[in-house]
């Protein structure tokens with residue numbers, strides 16, 4: 001059994017906790033304490049593990065923190081499409097690339113159309129409805145619109161998520177007061193590769209918005225895009241950036257680039273070749289190990305993957321994905337195909353967990369008795 005033993009032992013240079021992440025028995029029921037304070041070096045070492053070791057450890061950790069074989073499903077709708085003032089090099093919605101991508105811009109979607117889409121999403125099994133707008137940031141006149149959308153969609157019994165660009169503290173507070181559950185703002189890549197991706201805003205702008213979202217009490221959704229020409233070191237640095245936050249994002253989308261002709265990064269990748277899908281799966285697994293209680297989401301890029309590749313992504317600890325035929329402007333795996341795949345893999349849909357009621361402290365002026373009243377969300 002020398003072959004088996006050889007995968008149970010850490011490489012001589014490893015500084016990872018011995019016996020914790022190299023134990024093949026871990027897939028069974030043995031309790032593993034998650035280690036959240038990984039150094040950058042340890043994150044890099046996880047990326048270097050043999051893939052099957054990495055997958056088995058990621059799956060073991062996943063099973064400690066989530067119900068095995070259950071996935072959370074979200075639906076994404078574009079509520080304002082195209083003509084974005086930012087110049088993200090992968091994005092068809094950027095006004096900077098529209099001469100080449102020819103994307104048809106659309107104004108804000110009417111509220112009743114958004115509600116109708118949310119009802120359809122709920123009827124087909126989504127527990128969260130995500131709304132995206134191609135803005136640098138919402139303007140003052142956009143805020144009443146998005147606040148109303150949050151209230152209406154929540155009224156249907158769905159969790160809400162928005163991605164609207166940068167937010168200042170006041171705007172984050174307004175969205176929190178409206179009841180927004182999640183705000184998405186991806187870091188996309190490492191700080192050092194970021195300038196290859198976008199020039200109209202800085203990495204620190206991105207982090208400022210994430211801090212504003214976190215401070216407002218809204219759950220943070222922040223992920224990356226793998227396969228933009230970045231190195232593995234960049235993927236390590238991206239993940240380590242999340243680990244340096246006071247709290248890891250509750251939701252982490254790990255996107256696989258869909259190269260779009262006419263965008264600078266899309267054209268480059270189409271000319272030079274796409275990254276191996278296994279490197280994307282490896283990134284999912286390391287993310288699962290380092291952020292054991294976060295939802296790790298499969299987003300863009302799923303459309304082109306085989307059943308087996310998607311199964312490996314779930315094995316790596318992904319437990320959330322987008323449902324529906326379209327992701328903002330790129331295609332997505334069809335719903336009928338997703339339902340078939342879920343059945344074949346024996347995966348079930350997670351229904352929305354009721355959000356804990358907000359408790360308001362109350363002091364009885366006569367008796368001095370302190371108590372709490374629950375506010376409905």
Ligand code: SF4
Nearest residue numbers: 084086088091094134
């Ligand atoms: S990724 Fe978002 S911010 Fe960047 S160009 Fe596209 S819509 Fe605008």
